Amino acid sequence: MASASALSAMRPPSNRDEAWRYAPPTELEQLDESQLGWRSLSVAEGETEIETLIVRAGARASIQRVDVQLDRHARLATHVVCGSRNFARVEFRVRLAEGSHFELGGVTLGGGETTHEIVTHVVHAEPGATSSQVVRSVHWECGTGNFLGQIDVVRGAQQTDAAQDFKGLLLDKGASAHAVPQLEIFADDVKCAHGATVGQLDEMARYYMAARGVPPEVAKRLLVRAFIADAFVSVDDEKESERLLELALAALEGAEL
Amino acid sequence: MLKIDNLHAEIDGKRILNGLSLTVNAGEIHAIMGPNGAGKSTLAYVLGGRPGYEVTGGSVTFAGQDLLDLEPHERAAAGLFLGFQYPVEIPGVSNVQFLREALNAQRKARGEEPLSGGEFLKLAREKAGLLKLDMEMLKRNVNVGFSGGEKKRAEMVQMGILDPAFAVLDETDSGLDIDALRVVGEGINAIMRAENKGVLLITHYQRLLDVVKPHKVHILSGGRIVKTGGPELALQLEEEGYEAVAA
Numbered sequence: 001m002a003s004a005s006a007l008s009a010m011r012p013p014s015n016r017d018e019a020w021r022y023a024p025p026t027e028l029e030q031l032d033e034s035q036l037g038w039r040s041l042s043v044a045e046g047e048t049e050i051e052t053l054i055v056r057a058g059a060r061a062s063i064q065r066v067d068v069q070l071d072r073h074a075r076l077a078t079h080v081v082c083g084s085r086n087f088a089r090v091e092f093r094v095r096l097a098e099g100s101h102f103e104l105g106g107v108t109l110g111g112g113e114t115t116h117e118i119v120t121h122v123v124h125a126e127p128g129a130t131s132s133q134v135v136r137s138v139h140w141e142c143g144t145g146n147f148l149g150q151i152d153v154v155r156g157a158q159q160t161d162a163a164q165d166f167k168g169l170l171l172d173k174g175a176s177a178h179a180v181p182q183l184e185i186f187a188d189d190v191k192c193a194h195g196a197t198v199g200q201l202d203e204m205a206r207y208y209m210a211a212r213g214v215p216p217e218v219a220k221r222l223l224v225r226a227f228i229a230d231a232f233v234s235v236d237d238e239k240e241s242e243r244l245l246e247l248a249l250a251a252l253e254g255a256e257l
Numbered sequence: 258m259l260k261i262d263n264l265h266a267e268i269d270g271k272r273i274l275n276g277l278s279l280t281v282n283a284g285e286i287h288a289i290m291g292p293n294g295a296g297k298s299t300l301a302y303v304l305g306g307r308p309g310y311e312v313t314g315g316s317v318t319f320a321g322q323d324l325l326d327l328e329p330h331e332r333a334a335a336g337l338f339l340g341f342q343y344p345v346e347i348p349g350v351s352n353v354q355f356l357r358e359a360l361n362a363q364r365k366a367r368g369e370e371p372l373s374g375g376e377f378l379k380l381a382r383e384k385a386g387l388l389k390l391d392m393e394m395l396k397r398n399v400n401v402g403f404s405g406g407e408k409k410r411a412e413m414v415q416m417g418i419l420d421p422a423f424a425v426l427d428e429t430d431s432g433l434d435i436d437a438l439r440v441v442g443e444g445i446n447a448i449m450r451a452e453n454k455g456v457l458l459i460t461h462y463q464r465l466l467d468v469v470k471p472h473k474v475h476i477l478s479g480g481r482i483v484k485t486g487g488p489e490l491a492l493q494l495e496e497e498g499y500e501a502v503a504a
Binding site for chain 2: 203204205207208209210211212213214215218222223225226227229
């Protein structure tokens with residue numbers, strides 16, 4: 001068995017793996033092991049940290065994997081803006097100790113034939129921990145946005161409060177989005193909410209704006225901004241949330257982040 | 258100022274306007290009345306360039322330009338304002354943000370300098386006051402959570418801020434109580450009753466016309482104007498109904 005698991009660790013991920021099923025196969029073939037390592041991030045008891053990941057237009061696929069350990073009453077807020085022109089995957093594996101809190105606000109934006117994905121596996125390992133994940137994906141041309149979010153509430157992790165909220169916005173007919181919420185709950189006194197929707201820009205809102213003199217590209221920017229703003233509502237620093245929104249909108253308009 | 262000549266239009270292949278002709282000169286307010294399904298809202302949307310409303314014949318000239326040749330946002334910049342029967346909610350976009358973008362886009366298209374944030378707020382406060390709309394409402398998202406009456410007043414605040422040369426108001430009076438109707442009517446007078454401006458007022462009821470006295474009243478039926486008269490025509494309609502008057 002040991003050799004089998006060693007083998008599977010060596011084997012590059014493929015679409016047969018649940019957590020990689022919507023990743024583009026051609027990209028997966030080209031991944032090498034050095035791209036698949038996990039970075040550790042621990043937050044000590046009672047501490048608060050903020051982690052911001054900006055995935056810029058890069059020459060090759062970008063995989064960022066973060067293994068998060070939250071000690072008792074620790075808090076971590078993560079903010080992700082993914083505007084890559086290549087395959088990009090941001091992955092969090094999170095273990096929450098008693099009374100700790102994990103927050104994710106993530107935005108993916110991409111056109112062409114790029115796939116962006118945010119993948120989370122949040123384990124409520126002890127009682128009284130909370131987690132909130134808000135992901136917004138805006139894609140155009142033949143771009144794809146994926147959110148795979150697993151939440152485990154282990155036996156005895158009572159008073160868990162976990163929420164997961166995904167919305168996809170597709171600007172062109174060829175774009176797509178996949179949402180895979182997966183909740184495994186083994187405690188009986190918990191709150192777990194998840195929601196996923198995929199839609200298009202509101203045509204009537206666009207027309208209403210045009211009727212007031214707002215040109216189509218400005219209307220699109222305003223509506224996309226309103227759509228992605230949810231992801232950064234929890235950012236306390238207004239300047240920082242503004243910076244993240246502007247970065248995301250720059251990606252929308254084709255700028256290199 | 259606005260000249261509609263033999264206009265034909267359809268939606269999804271269904272003919273709605275059938276040779277509608279109408280001229281509104283600068284300084285005039287015209288009312289259009291008509292039974293349900295006559296094409297009143299279609300006329301408003303055709304003038305506003307709403308996608309899906311296809312013009313199959315005729316012409317519309319606005320301030321010397323071919324209106325139908327312009328994109329919706331270009332029509333607004335040219336000075337046309339469309340008051341919506343059902344103002345649209347836009348979650349996540351505040352009135353202030355939306356209207357400042359709209360006004361400055363129009364100013365830019367006309368080669369004018371943009372208004373600063375302070376100048377814009379001053380203007381917005383003044384127009385909100387005119388329509389007795391709480392300035393706090395303008396900080397909220399566009400029409401989200403507004404009552405029917407608040408939406409219509411907000412619509413008129415927008416008109417005040419954008420200060421158009423010509424307004425097409427589609428049932429701006431529907432959903433208003435008597436007091437709000439007076440406020441909105443007086444707002445229309447204050448903003449639009451001027452010798453260089455024009456208004457096309459689409460309404461079902463005489464009551465708004467008591468406040469906004471029209472120069473002419475047209476009856477629209479079957480996609481064309483079937484009768485035109487002075488303000489007395491609206492009174493006669495109220496008394497006798499469309500069937501008797503338009504027949």
